[in-house]
Amino acid sequence: MTAQDVIQVILYFALLIGLTPVLGNYMSQVFNGERHFMLPIFGWLERLIYKFIGVNPYEEMNWKSFARGLLLFNLIGFVFLFIIQLTQGYLPMNPGHLPNVLWHSAFNTSVSFVTNTNWQGYAGETTLSYFVQMVGLTVQNFVSAATGIAVLLAIIRGFSRKTTDQLGNFWTDLTRSTLYVLLPLSIVFAIVLVSQGVVQNFKTYETVQTLQGAQQIIPMGPAASQIAIKQIGTNGGGFFNANSAHPFENPTPLSNFLEMLFILLIPAALTYTYGKMVGSTRHGWTIFSVMMILLVTGLSISLYAEYSTNPVFGNLPLMEGKETRFGITNSVLWSTFTSAASNGSVNTMLDSLSPLAGMVAMINLMLGEIIFGGVGAGMYGMVIFIILTVFIAGLMVGRTPEYLGKKIEAFEVQMAIIAILAPSFVILLFTAWASVSSAGLSGLNNSGAHGFSEILYAYSSAAGNNGSAFAGLNANTVFYNITLGLGMLIGRFGVILPVLAIAGNIAKKKITPPSAGTFRTDNWLFIGLLIAVILIVGGLTFFPALSLGPIIEHLIMTN
C-alpha cells in the first residue's frame, strides 16, 4: 500500500466516526417526532402524505398490525414492480425499445428490490427501461431502506418502552425516514455526483466510433439519482451492468471515496440513533465498536491477501478484475464495505479476488449482514445476536439474562433462533441443491472449489439481502431466478417477522433498573463477547461449507 492509500483509509474512518453522532442525533430527532431543521421544508409533504393514504400518524400499532402494514406495503411494491416489468414494452420512457422482461427474471428483480437486496440477474442497460428504473427500482431503493429503518424503530421502542404493546406507527416511520433522511441525503449526493460526471438525462443511447474504428453504444439515462440512493440506502443495484466499475456511475476518485462513505454512513449513524433512543449512547457506541472491529479485521485480512504474493503467478499483486482506475486498495475497501453493509454494488469483480479476500466478503454476508449491514437491517440483525449473547453469557452472572433492563426469556430466544436459522437455511440448503443439480451446475463458468464458492456466494448474497455477485455464475436462469428470489424473501422476512415479534413481546416487560448485579452490556468485555458469539455461531454454521470453497482453494493455491 502506498502512503496515499493509508492516508485515504485513515481519512475515511475519521469521517465515518465523526459523522456518526451528527447524523445519528439528527435521525433520533426525526424518528422521535421532535423538531428539526427539515421540518419547515418537507413538513407539509409529510402531512399531505398522511392525508392521502388516510393514516393517523399518532395512532400507535402493536407488533401484529405493524407487521401487517409492513407486509401489505411490500406486497403492493412487489406486485407493482412485477407488472411494470412484464409490460415495459407498452409503457413510456423506453427510448431503447427494450422488450417486456421474462417472468422469472421479473419475479427475481421485483423480490430483489423490494427486499433491499438489489441482486441483479439482468444487465440494466439492455433489460430495463428508464420507466422501470425510475418509477419502479428507484422508488423501491428508497422505501425498502425505509422499511428496514421502520423495523429497527419498532425494536428500539420495544426496549425503551415498558408494559405496553404499542410500537409506533409503521406508516409514520416509513414516511419520516424517506422524507427527512433518505431523500435529502440523496438529492445532495446526486448533485455532487453529477458534478463529478455521473450522467443524469433521458437521452437515447448514443452510438460512437472508437479510436480503433469500431462502433460502440454508449448508454445514457437518469443514473445519478439512482446511484445516490443505491449507496445511501445500502441497495447496490447498478444503473448499468458494470455497476460502480462503470465510469458513468463512478467517474472519479472523489466520487469513489464519497460513494464508499455513503455506503456505511446511515448504518453507522443508526447505531448512535439506537443508543440515543434507548437512552444510552454508550450502548450505541458499543455496537458501533463491535461492527467496526469486525469490519477492520475483515479489511485487514483482505488487504493482506491481496497484497501478498500470488504463488501461481509470481510476485506482483494481481490487477485482474480489479478497479484499475483506483487501484487495489480501493477495490478491496469497496468489496469489504459493500459486503459488510449489505450493499450489492461492486467496483471490482469479486470473482477475481484472492480466495481469502473472497472468503472475507462471503463471511460478511453469512454472518447475517450485521457488520453495519443494510439500513436498519444491520442494526436489528445485530440485536438478534445481542439477545443470544446476553442469554448465553448473562446466565453466567447468576441472573435471568437481561438487556437494557428487559428480561430475555424463552420467547425472545425462540424468535432469535428463527431469525438466525432463516438465512442459514437458505444458504446451506439452496447451495446444496444447486451444487448437485444440473440446473444449478449449468450456470457455472468455473469448476472446482472456485465454482463452489460462486454458488455459495450467490445464495449468501440473497439470504443476507446483499445483492452483490461473485460473478462467474450465470444466474439469469429459471432455476437461479426462482431459488435466489425465494432466498431473498426468506432472508428478509424470516428475520423481520421474528424481530417484530420480539419487539412486541419485549415492550410488554418491565424495565429492571441496573445494579452491580446486572450484566453490563456496554463495556469492552461485552464487545469481546458479542464478537466471539457472532464468529462462533456464524463460523460453526458455515465452516464445513467454507472449508470446501475458499479455504480449500486458498490451500491449493499456496501449496
Added chain:
Amino acid sequence: MTTKQNTSLFNKKILIQAAKESVTKLNPSLLIKNPVIFIVAIGSFLTSIVVIEGIYEGSYSSFNLQIAVWLWFTVLFANFSEAIAEGRGKAQAESLRNNRTQTKARKIEGKKEVSTFATELKKGDIVVCESGDIIPSDGEVIEGIASVDESAITGESAPVIRESGGDRSAVTGGTKVISDRILIRITSEQGNTFIDRMIALVEGAKRQKTPNEIALSILLSGLSIIFLLAVATLPAFFAYSLSASGLPMSQNLTIPVLIALLVCLIPTTIGGLLSAIGISGMDRLLQRNVIATSGRAIEAAGDVDVLLLDKTGTITLGNRMATDFIPAEGVIAAELANIAQLSSLSDETPEGRSIVILAKEKFNIRGREVHRLNATFIPFTAQSRMSGVDFKSEDGRSHQIRKGSSEAIRTFVQNNNGFFPQKVQDTVSELARLGATPLVVAEDNRVLGVIHLKDIVKGGIKQRFAELRKMGIKTVMITGDNSLTAAAIAAEAGVDDFMAEATPEDKLHRIRKEQANGHLVGMIGDGTNDAPALAQADIGIAMNSGTQAAREAGNMVDLDSNPTKLIEVVEVGKQLLMTRGALTTFSIANDVAKYFAIIPAIAISLYSGKTGIGPLSALNVMNLGSPQSAILSAVIFNAIIIILLVPLALRGVRYRPVSANAALTRNLLIFGLGGLIAPFIGIKLIDIIINLTI
C-alpha cells in the same frame, strides 16, 4: 443437621441405582423430553442399524461399531447424570419422610376419638396429639399449647413451643409432641404436604421445567437444528467436491460419519447435564433445610435484587445488651457498675443478664446471692416502668435501687427528695439519638448514672451486606423501632435502606412499590400478618415456626426458621443459573476443536490428486493419527466429558459474592477459554491412546 448424611457425591447405593436407571431411561417417551439427547439416541439407533446391516451383508466395519457404541454411551451418560441427581435428591427427601409413613392418628369425630392411619386424613380433620405422639400431617394448632420436637425436619434438638392462635400455631407432619396436649386441624393431606411437594420436585418424572430451563432448551434445540442443517447439506457439498476432484461418489460421507459429526456438534454436554443441574439446585436448597414449592422459585431467587429483612433476629441478635456504664458527676464507674449489677442479679430478662455480664467483664464484679443480702427483687411492671431491689445494709438502713427509663427514675428520685442532674439528662438524650436505649440507675435519692443498652448487630452481618451490595442486591431493614433508632442501627449494620415503625401494610406497600420499579423482592416472614407480603414478594420464605397462613403464602419454607437463610437462598439461585450458563458456554466452545478434528479427517481425499492427502489436511492442527481415529476421538471425548462434568453439575460452579462483571470474567476464562482449549488436548490424548492400542 440430619439431612446432611447423604450428601457425599458418590454414595455407592445411589451410583448403582443411577446406573440401572440410565438404562431404563432409554425409554423413548422419556428421552424425547430432552431434544438434544433424543437426537443422539436416534443417531445411535441409525448407526446400530448400519452396523447390523453391515454384518448381515458381510461388510462388517469395526469403526462403525465403535462409533455406535460410543454414541450409545453418550446417551447413557446423559441419563446417568440425571439419575444420579434424582437419586441424591430423593435420598435427602426420604430421610425427611421416613418417620411418618406408618403414623397412626387420633382423629376426633364428634365427641369420640378414632384411631386411623395418617394417610387417610383429609384436609379439615381434627386430630389430638399428646406427649409422645407423632404429628400425623401438616396442620394448625386450634387448641392448647405443647412443646414439640422438630429435630426430624430441622435437625435442631431443642424443642419448640406450638400454641393455638398467634404466630406459632403451625405444626409439621412427622414432628413429635413431647409435652402437653394439643388439638390440630389438618391443613394438607398426606401426599400434598410441603415435603411431599419437595420430593415431587426432585423426581424426574413429575418435574416441571422452569422458565429459564425452557428458554435454554429452546436455544439448545435451535443450535441443534442449525448443526443438523450444516451436517445434512454436507453430502451434497461433498458430491460436488468429489466430482470436481475426479473421485468416485462411493467415497461420499457415510451415515455413521455424518451422525458422529452431528453428535459432536450439537450441545450434548449441556443437553445431557441440564436436568441434573436443575435437580441438584433443589437438592442444595434442601441441604440448607429450605423447602421450595416450585423450581421456578429457586430461579427467581437468583434474580432477587431487593431483600426485605426483619431487624430482630436477622440483623441484630434478638435482644438489647448493656455495652457501657456512664456514671453521673461525682460517681465512679465501678460504683455505678456495682449498683447496677446488684439491681440486675435477680433480673432474668436478657437485658438484666447482659448488665451482670458487663459488670463482670469490665470491673470484675462477681455474682452475689441476692437473698443473703436480705434483698427483695422488684420486678418490672408496666406502671412503674422500672425494676430493682430493696435491701437492708449492715447498719440496718433500708435502701432502694432502681433502674428504668429516665422519666420513671426522675419521678422516683424526686419522690425521695432527690434531683435529676442535667448532665445525666444530656447523656440520655445523646444515647437515644444514637439508637440506643438508656437505662438510668438510681439509689434512693441519688442518680448514679446511665447504662447504655444497645441492639447488638450480628457479627459479620455488615460484611454480608457489603457482599450483597457487590452482587447488586439492595437490603432494606424492617423494624418497629422509631426512625431515629432504626437509622442508627441501619448505619451500623450497613443496610442500604430501612423502614421504621413498619406495619404489615407498609411492607406490602413497599414490596409493590419496588416491583413497580422493576425490582424483584425477596422477604422472609413468620406471622399471619406477614402472609400478604410473603405472597406478594417474588421470593417469600416462611419460617417453619410461623403460622400455616404464612407457610401457604410463601413459596419456600425454611425449616430452621433462621432469617439469614434468605441470603443463602439467593446464592443457591444464582449458582444454579451460573452453572447452566457456564456449561452452555463450555459446550459451544468445544465445537471449534471438534471441527478441526473431523473436517480434515473426512475431507482428506478431496482435491488430493495422486497423493491421496488433500489440501484440507492442513487443518489437522492436532496432527491426529488417522481419519478414523480422529473421528472416533472426537466422539469419545464428547461422551466422556459428560461424565467428567457430572460432579460440577451436581455441586454447581463455585459461587463468589462478587460483581456481575467479575463473575462473568472469571467464568468466561474458565468455561469459555477452557472450553475452547480443553477438547484440543482431550481429543489429542484420546487419539494417542487409540493409535497405541491399534
